[in-house]
Amino acid sequence: MSTSPAIVAVDWGTSSFRLWMMSRDGTVLAEHRSHEGMSEVADRGFGPVLESHLLALAAPATLPVVICGMAGSRQGWVEAGYIDTPADVTTIGERATIVPGTGRRIIIIPGLAVRSESEPDVMRGEETQLLGAHLEMPGGERYCMPGTHSKWVNMNGASVNRFETFMTGELFSVLSAKTILVHSTGGEGKVDANDPAFLTGVRDGWARPEKITQQLFSIRAGQLLYNHANDENRARLSGLLIGTEFAGAGVRGDEQIGLVASGALQRLYHAALLACGVNVRDIDADVAVRRGLMESWQRYSNTSGDLKHE
Amino acid sequence: MSTSPAIVAVDWGTSSFRLWMMSRDGTVLAEHRSHEGMSEVADRGFGPVLESHLLALAAPATLPVVICGMAGSRQGWVEAGYIDTPADVTTIGERATIVPGTGRRIIIIPGLAVRSESEPDVMRGEETQLLGAHLEMPGGERYCMPGTHSKWVNMNGASVNRFETFMTGELFSVLSAKTILVHSTGGEGKVDANDPAFLTGVRDGWARPEKITQQLFSIRAGQLLYNHANDENRARLSGLLIGTEFAGAGVRGDEQIGLVASGALQRLYHAALLACGVNVRDIDADVAVRRGLMESWQRYSNTSGDLKHE
Numbered sequence: 001m002s003t004s005p006a007i008v009a010v011d012w013g014t015s016s017f018r019l020w021m022m023s024r025d026g027t028v029l030a031e032h033r034s035h036e037g038m039s040e041v042a043d044r045g046f047g048p049v050l051e052s053h054l055l056a057l058a059a060p061a062t063l064p065v066v067i068c069g070m071a072g073s074r075q076g077w078v079e080a081g082y083i084d085t086p087a088d089v090t091t092i093g094e095r096a097t098i099v100p101g102t103g104r105r106i107i108i109i110p111g112l113a114v115r116s117e118s119e120p121d122v123m124r125g126e127e128t129q130l131l132g133a134h135l136e137m138p139g140g141e142r143y144c145m146p147g148t149h150s151k152w153v154n155m156n157g158a159s160v161n162r163f164e165t166f167m168t169g170e171l172f173s174v175l176s177a178k179t180i181l182v183h184s185t186g187g188e189g190k191v192d193a194n195d196p197a198f199l200t201g202v203r204d205g206w207a208r209p210e211k212i213t214q215q216l217f218s219i220r221a222g223q224l225l226y227n228h229a230n231d232e233n234r235a236r237l238s239g240l241l242i243g244t245e246f247a248g249a250g251v252r253g254d255e256q257i258g259l260v261a262s263g264a265l266q267r268l269y270h271a272a273l274l275a276c277g278v279n280v281r282d283i284d285a286d287v288a289v290r291r292g293l294m295e296s297w298q299r300y301s302n303t304s305g306d307l308k309h310e
Numbered sequence: 311m312s313t314s315p316a317i318v319a320v321d322w323g324t325s326s327f328r329l330w331m332m333s334r335d336g337t338v339l340a341e342h343r344s345h346e347g348m349s350e351v352a353d354r355g356f357g358p359v360l361e362s363h364l365l366a367l368a369a370p371a372t373l374p375v376v377i378c379g380m381a382g383s384r385q386g387w388v389e390a391g392y393i394d395t396p397a398d399v400t401t402i403g404e405r406a407t408i409v410p411g412t413g414r415r416i417i418i419i420p421g422l423a424v425r426s427e428s429e430p431d432v433m434r435g436e437e438t439q440l441l442g443a444h445l446e447m448p449g450g451e452r453y454c455m456p457g458t459h460s461k462w463v464n465m466n467g468a469s470v471n472r473f474e475t476f477m478t479g480e481l482f483s484v485l486s487a488k489t490i491l492v493h494s495t496g497g498e499g500k501v502d503a504n505d506p507a508f509l510t511g512v513r514d515g516w517a518r519p520e521k522i523t524q525q526l527f528s529i530r531a532g533q534l535l536y537n538h539a540n541d542e543n544r545a546r547l548s549g550l551l552i553g554t555e556f557a558g559a560g561v562r563g564d565e566q567i568g569l570v571a572s573g574a575l576q577r578l579y580h581a582a583l584l585a586c587g588v589n590v591r592d593i594d595a596d597v598a599v600r601r602g603l604m605e606s607w608q609r610y611s612n613t614s615g616d617l618k619h620e
Binding site: 082114170175178209214245 | 384392423424425427429430431432459474475476477478480481484485488489490519520521522523524526527528530531532534535536551554555557558559
């Protein structure tokens with residue numbers, strides 16, 4: 001049974017495309033990863049790009065496709081709307097939007113929105129990860145989902161009470177490549193989670209977030225006056241921005257936080273949270289999004305009366 | 311006497327070139343402004359660019375030229391070094407560097423440096439404005455010098471005790487043009503100092519600087535959920551960054567601050583400081599830099615034994 005495909009699950013972001021063919025019990029039968037994110041495929045069209053992957057996998061026309069991420073945004077394939085907080089994350093599948101006219105059953109999961117005039121916020125893709133994380137770690141109350149736009153989520157059971165987005169990843173990219181800091185932080189080396197410059201940056205950003213725009217320039221000054229190396233500066237920049245995110249999210253040293261991440265970001269945030277005394281519980285972001293997509297499909301097909309696939 | 315040229319004063323920044331031919335009493339006899347900043351002239355060479363302006367003015371070969379700004383940086387014309395804080399700002403002319411081999415008497419004013427391993431900082435060009443501001447407003451203890459890299463300076467008499475740089479202007483440029491915020495803040499309209507979105511942004515950034523990287527994304531969310539207009543979003547972005555600068559500089563509501571600025575930036579910072587209850591004293595940045603350049607030349611020629619020019 002575990003080798004029979006049940007769904008094709010797709011996490012379709014701004015800059016990345018990830019597809020898994022999965023059996024009912026979540027076994028991954030095939031995986032595709034590419035840079036065919038929303039901004040890449042706008043010209044070619046979402047349908048043809050998806051179909052080329054499905055053809056390569058010889059996916060039967062009856063196999064349902066469940067998509068989360070920016071493909072459901074206004075600039076995406078079909079707008080999938082938002083569910084307002086507080087939102088029961090287990091219901092996102094029921095509210096999925098059907099992609100019409102493809103000859104396949106394709107649904108896109110909606111995002112979540114904090115509809116507040118003073119503190120509006122949105123997520124798209126992370127709600128599906130969050131559903132998976134909630135199933136992986138029931139009872140978790142606070143989740144950190146690092147990325148280009150890091151999300152911090154407060155939950156009560158399955159209910160998302162509120163969340164906040166921090167532009168940490170995008171700030172790191174643009175500051176290190178498009179500002180005066182390019183002279184001090186340019187280079188190819190990855191930031192090492194154990195680099196003292198990274199961890200000092202985290203603690204400085206966390207302790208004195210009000211200094212962030214000054215601390216940024218200070219990296220440049222440190223290079224001019226002390227010849228600080230680019231690798232060290234890049235690590236400090238990353239740490240400062242992550243520490244500022246922690247301050248904004250109100251991280252305290254004694255709490256438990258579920259870290260939904262993978263790869264290099266998981267290592268950086270794990271080390272950063274530990275450096276602030278947090279009790280970190282790791283949840284692999286890939287595992288979480290796959291589980292969220294599978295759960296969403298089951299919820300969708302249960303409530304829509306759609307035929308189940310074994 | 312006031313129509314006889316005494317010096318050519320040049321403020322040569324990264325992206326701008328400003329030149330004044332002045333008489334001994336500070337009367338401006340001619341003014342040139344262009345975009346021939348350091349990054350523009352790197353290929354053509356500083357000497358030829360300056361000489362073309364001097365030729366256009368029919369400046370006598372004996373007329374001294376006094377330069378401040380990035381022309382004195384390592385990537386500039388001739389490196390003019392830094393004076394470490396605490397520094398007597400009236401002495402910057404004595405420490406000027408001579409540009410050799412031009413057939414003219416050309417000097418470049420040094421920058422100032424905070425040589426501290428933990429909080430290094432540098433300025434180049436603002437030290438000359440600061441000298442002028444000090445002469446315009448003796449007894450001022452705290453100066454705000456807004457710009458691409460805003461400087462905040464604490465003085466005791468003529469002594470610069472410390473200063474800090476905030477990347478406010480550059481952050482505004484890069485965030486509004488090179489990040490997801492381009493969709494929400496793009497446009498040509500100038501931010502209006504009386505726009506409520508600007509002033510609310512200032513107060514929010516000042517009151518909760520730790521939220522800055524979240525507030526940035528919230529601008530995008532506000533556009534998606536409430537269709538907030540780009541002009542309003544751009545005003546809020548500007549306000550948030552300036553308010554965060556104020557928080558980092560430790561602005562209190564009851565203090566007096568000398569604002570060294572001109573044009574649109576002067577209007578924005580003046581309104582922003584007033585919104586925080588600060589007692590603002592305005593000093594025109596152009597007046598300040600010209601006065602600083604003239605004073606520097608006099609100090610240089612007095613101490614170097616150089617011939618004075620009437």
